Amino acid sequence: MAKSSTPSLNGKIALVTGASRGIGRGIALQLGQAGATVYITGRQPNESLQNNCEYGDALPTLEKTKQDIEDRGGKAVLVYCDHSDSESVKALFERIDSENGVLDILVNNAFSAVNDINNTEGKPFYELDPNLWDKVNNVGLRNHYICSVYAARMMTKRKSGLIINVSSIGGLTYAFNVAYGVGKMALDRMAADMAEELKDTGVTIFSLWPAAVKTECARELITAGKVQQVVKAPTDMIEESLTTGETVEYAGRCIVHMAADTKVNKRAGKIVFTSDVARHYGFKDIDGATPQDMRSVSVALKFFGWRRLAAITPACLRIPLTAMHFTSYKFE
Secondary structure (H helix, E strand, C coil), X not given: CCCXXXXXXXXXXXXXXXXXXXXXXXXXXXXXXXXXXXEEEECCHHHHHHHXXXXXXXXXXXXXXXXXXXXXXXXXXXEECCCCCHHHHHXXXXXXXXXXXXXXXXXXXXXXXXXXXXXXCCCCHHXXXXXXXXXXXXXXXXXXXXXXXXXXXXXXXXXXXXXXXXXXXXXXCCCCCHHHHHHHHHHHHHHHHHHHHCCCCCEEEEEEECCXXXXXXXXXXXXXXXXXXXXXXXXXXXXXXXXXXXXXXXXXXXXXXXXXXXXXXXXXXXXXXXXHHHHHHCCCCCCCCCCCCCCEHHHHHHHCCCHHHHHCCCCCCECCHHHHHHCCXXXX
16 A cells, blocks of 8 residues: 655644654654644753753754744744643643644654653662652653643544654563653553544544654764663664664654544554554655664564574564564563
């Protein structure tokens, strides 16, 4: 089912939370390029710089995201929003409602604990300040629930809308730390349970799992030599992801195609891999490459250190979704 041309989202109203940098920025750029009016949120610059990777003047900003969308012929509405404050979030949706009366797409992406995760120095949960839980999951989970509530209220009135939770494989297996993994698993479960209550409303919600992404913070981790402290994976495997991983706009391309698909409701409540979306619609990353497939058997073998076996494993061999599903079972 190959559809390599980029679909149009002209007339659509979208909200991307946490769009200053990384995947959120990439998603906003692609939605704007496809014709949607994109509301982009982030914290005030001084707050944001204190809580994320330190790139100084080179660090992308919310203003830069807005300018880049407009340079591509799109329309962006910049809104500073503290997603740890429920009243600020409420005001955000009230503004969108008053200015448009409609919201077609919500991308739950905001996450404020990048720096907190990067600086845990590989310590176990019992040696860390228990407030790490709130730092990771207040914006990264609780806020997504609140945003989904307000978005669903607007969308169900029109019996149309799409909500996407940007999650990760951290919801399936250990990654970074306990608070992170529990938050991602909860985010996926939230999408599944909300999908149950959104049946027959015309609103679709699901989780999107990118693979390794070449974000600003990923580069910083490698430059600082902190990969093994943060990610439980071989250092060379992580470094390789910077050459074979996704650009920050790959997930955005996925969302554009799905938002334009009249049958997107078939994904309701599911976990969706970016690689599967690209295969289904027949597109590549913005640099013309086909990024690393998280379901690739050879990638999995390489991850666990079996490089020789990985080298002779056909690239087309993929892990069945049922196999990935059963790895999450914790029963004895």
